[in-house]
Amino acid sequence: MYDGIVQDLIDEFGRLPGIGPKSAQRITFHILQSPNFDVSHLAELLAVVREKVRFCEVCGNVSEQERCSICRDPRRNVSLICVVEDAKDVAAIERTREFRGLYHVLGGAISPIAGVGPDDLRITQLMQRLADGTVQEVILATNPNLEGEATATYLSRLLHSLEISVTRLASGLPVGGDLEYADEVTLGRAFEGRRSI
Numbered sequence: 319m320y321d322g323i324v325q326d327l328i329d330e331f332g333r334l335p336g337i338g339p340k341s342a343q344r345i346t347f348h349i350l351q352s353p354n355f356d357v358s359h360l361a362e363l364l365a366v367v368r369e370k371v372r373f374c375e376v377c378g379n380v381s382e383q384e385r386c387s388i389c390r391d392p393r394r395n396v397s398l399i400c401v402v403e404d405a406k407d408v409a410a411i412e413r414t415r416e417f418r419g420l421y422h423v424l425g426g427a428i429s430p431i432a433g434v435g436p437d438d439l440r441i442t443q444l445m446q447r448l449a450d451g452t453v454q455e456v457i458l459a460t461n462p463n464l465e466g467e468a469t470a471t472y473l474s475r476l477l478h479s480l481e482i483s484v485t486r487l488a489s490g491l492p493v494g495g496d497l498e499y500a501d502e503v504t505l506g507r508a509f510e511g512r513r514s515i
């Protein structure tokens with residue numbers, strides 16, 4: 319334990335996801351001991367991000383405008399929608415350069431244990447996007463774990479009544495893992511080998 323504001327800062331960093339007490343202490347001391355570390359730039363970035371960044375009104379991806387850069391890009395294939403759990407997955411798939419369609423971010427996955435049901439996800443918005451018949455294929459790219467599989471199963475049943483091809487990413491992704499941590503080659507191959515469900 320440290321005195322006053324130093325401990326306050328360590329505690330604050332420690333509240334961030336993925337940062338334990340030791341990392342929080344390391345970051346704090348890095349800032350304290352590096353006179354060149356631009357604290358005001360970091361503070362300004364945090365404030366601007368909080369103020370300007372929101373979620374795309376169409377797909378739910380992070381965006382500085384009402385529509386994200388992917389939804390605004392006329393070169394994207396509008397007949398393909400890739401459904402993911404969150405915006406971090408969009409970034410992971412974009413890095414593979416394997417997919418040129420649009421996305422739909424659900425905002426999580428169905429999890430009875432965590433109390434997350436279909437109504438808590440952006441499923442109604444997805445159905446609205448599919449209503450006009452433009453979309454020919456929906457790729458379910460939820461995480462290859464229990465919740466992700468449950469969500470994919472739920473969606474495939476829901477989409478069954480529509481005349482849209484529904485596919486799921488090929489196996490080869492580490493089971494129980496998180497899409498955002500899959501390497502680009504594996505994720506790219508999973509796209510190429512996607513199968514109908």
Ligand SMILES: [Zn+2]
Pocket residue numbers: 374375376377378379385386387388389390
């Ligand atoms: Zn968008």
